[in-house]
Amino acid sequence: MTPVRHPDAPAPGELLGAHYGECFGCGGEQPHGLHLQARAGEGVSITAEFTVQPAHQGAPGLAHGGVLATALDETLGSLNWLLRTIAVTGRLETDFVRPVPVGTTLYLEAEVTAVAGRKIYSRATGRVGGPEGPVAVRAEALFIEVQVDHFVNHGRPEEIKAAMSDPDQIRRARAFEVNP
Numbered sequence: 557m558t559p560v561r562h563p564d565a566p567a568p569g570e571l572l573g574a575h576y577g578e579c580f581g582c583g584g585e586q587p588h589g590l591h592l593q594a595r596a597g598e599g600v601s602i603t604a605e606f607t608v609q610p611a612h613q614g615a616p617g618l619a620h621g622g623v624l625a626t627a628l629d630e631t632l633g634s635l636n637w638l639l640r641t642i643a644v645t646g647r648l649e650t651d652f653v654r655p656v657p658v659g660t661t662l663y664l665e666a667e668v669t670a671v672a673g674r675k676i677y678s679r680a681t682g683r684v685g686g687p688e689g690p691v692a693v694r695a696e697a698l699f700i701e702v703q704v705d706h707f708v709n710h711g712r713p714e715e716i717k718a719a720m721s722d723p724d725q726i727r728r729a730r731a732f733e734v735n736p
């Protein structure tokens with residue numbers, strides 16, 4: 557089925573903010589996290605930026621592939637905001653096309669390609685040198701829609717409790733919970 561942008565999705569260009577402060581991908585409270593900043597795009601698409609820090613190295617001076625996969629995963633996960641669903645990564649297939657040095661800003665773009673029941677198919681690219689620069693990484697993913705219970709049942713009680721007592725976190729979770 558063709559993906560449908562939720563009528564209450566953030567407007568194109570709107571900065572999405574972190575879905576969780578401790579998230580390694582987007583949270584502001586993780587000193588060595590990616591601090592990835594995502595914006596709503598047109599249709600069911602997202603743009604995001606992430607600058608590779610020394611803490612993200614694999615080979616000397618180069619980004620670790622797993623960190624780049626995280627950047628793709630996080631950008632793809634941000635598509636949740638446009639569908640207003642909660643979904644987790646089931647499958648993530650990554651191509652590493654060129655090395656990404658420390659200090660480089662990765663310009664990411666992701667879009668939902670199809671939705672079938674709980675299955676959300678998507679793809680993403682990460683470019684270097686600018687939003688129109690050469691592709692350094694790309695991914696295809698399958699996200700699976702879940703209920704909030706997924707996190708309550710599987711997460712650690714300490715973090716769940718802390719998140720539930722944070723009014724901002726509750727507000728974000730509610731925004732995802734209101735489905736069409």
Ligand SMILES: CCCCCCCCCCCC(=O)SCCNC(=O)CCNC(=O)[C@H](O)C(C)(C)COP(=O)(O)OP(=O)(O)OC[C@H]1O[C@@H](n2cnc3c(N)ncnc32)[C@H](O)[C@@H]1OP(=O)(O)O
Nearest residue numbers: 575629630633642643644645646647675698700702729732
């Ligand atoms: C509060 C705001 C927070 C918002 C939080 C947002 C967080 C975003 C963070 C970034 C994203 C992440 O890294 S999320 C973290 C990484 N991911 C995870 O931890 C997920 C771990 N996996 C799981 O919990 C589970 O396997 C699920 C939930 C993905 C699926 O389990 P399930 O619910 O029992 O569903 P299941 O019946 O198995 O699968 C449903 C359909 O999907 C298909 N399917 C499932 N997995 C796969 C797969 N790997 N490859 C192909 N197909 C698959 C099945 O064949 C089936 O198709 P059919 O028979 O219907 O055709």
